[in-house]
Amino acid sequence: MEMQWLQHGEPLPGLEARGPYADGVAVFVTTGDGRRKPELGYDADGRAASPRERELLAAALGLDGSRLVFMEQVHGGMATAVDESAAGAGVESRATAVRGADALVTACGELALVGLSADCPLVALWDSDGAVCAVAHAGWRSTTAGIVRQTVEAMVRLGARAERIRAALSPAIGPCCYEVQSDLVEAMTSAGAAREEDFLRREGRVYLDLGAAVKKQLIDSGVERERISGAFACTMCGVGQFHSYRRDGARAGRQAMGVRLRAGR
Ligand SMILES: [Zn+2]
Numbered sequence: 001m002e003m004q005w006l007q008h009g010e011p012l013p014g015l016e017a018r019g020p021y022a023d024g025v026a027v028f029v030t031t032g033d034g035r036r037k038p039e040l041g042y043d044a045d046g047r048a049a050s051p052r053e054r055e056l057l058a059a060a061l062g063l064d065g066s067r068l069v070f071m072e073q074v075h076g077g078m079a080t081a082v083d084e085s086a087a088g089a090g091v092e093s094r095a096t097a098v099r100g101a102d103a104l105v106t107a108c109g110e111l112a113l114v115g116l117s118a119d120c121p122l123v124a125l126w127d128s129d130g131a132v133c134a135v136a137h138a139g140w141r142s143t144t145a146g147i148v149r150q151t152v153e154a155m156v157r158l159g160a161r162a163e164r165i166r167a168a169l170s171p172a173i174g175p176c177c178y179e180v181q182s183d184l185v186e187a188m189t190s191a192g193a194a195r196e197e198d199f200l201r202r203e204g205r206v207y208l209d210l211g212a213a214v215k216k217q218l219i220d221s222g223v224e225r226e227r228i229s230g231a232f233a234c235t236m237c238g239v240g241q242f243h244s245y246r247r248d249g250a251r252a253g254r255q256a257m258g259v260r261l262r263a264g265r
Contacts, residue, residue: 024128041254077145079103127160162222169230
């Protein structure tokens with residue numbers, strides 16, 4: 001697994017970490033230390049909740065905070081390619097984030113693409129040969145809208161080849177906790193976004209393994225199974241490590257997953 005999981009510059013315990021840029025790419029996810037969790041999201045007014053923690057995150061990747069790029073994340077299926085001109089989008093406020101996007105794709109090594117989540121899986125993707133990377137926000141609505149395929153296709157348009165792409169899934173709400181209702185089951189299965197085996201039935205309730213559905217979409221989009229890795233930690237169970245909307249409701253913060261190509265490529 002050639003990737004780097006960082007907690008403000010420190011490897012995340014329990015996940016395999018190699019040197020930054022081992023594969024021409026750095027991938028990071030933020031996590032709490034058991035007592036407090038960094039808050040990478042926005043406050044109720046749409047301003048960065050903790051500009052300081054965003055700066056720390058950027059510094060861990062050797063970048064200034066103004067080189068981060070955030071997206072609006074509207075639970076849709078749109079992947080947007082960005083270049084230098086997007087630097088700083090969404091850094092100070094959600095109003096300036098890349099409009100309408102649930103995935104960002106770039107060939108620019110001087111940017112770090114950032115996704116925010118409090119339960120939804122985030123996916124970092126990269127083709128170091130093609131020098132293209134991406135981050136996708138793959139909640140159930142975006143997954144149903146085809147965000148994974150849209151992201152891979154946008155990467156291919158920038159020079160990636162699907163069979164060379166590596167993908168890493170962030171921690172997300174797991175099938176231990178993600179109880180869903182029949183309307184979600186119907187929406188995802190009728191769109192071909194989840195299979196019967198992605199739904200687990202226990203004591204009359206239905207639970208979704210969204211990570212498995214996302215993985216299937218990656219494979220269906222041409223990404224090889226052995227090139228997909230991930231942290232299968234559950235955000236709702238990980239009280240001291242992760243933010244969870246299911247657990248904490250409107251007061252939940254956000255963790256971040258980001259990806260950056262090696263600078264100067
Ligand atoms: Zn759980």
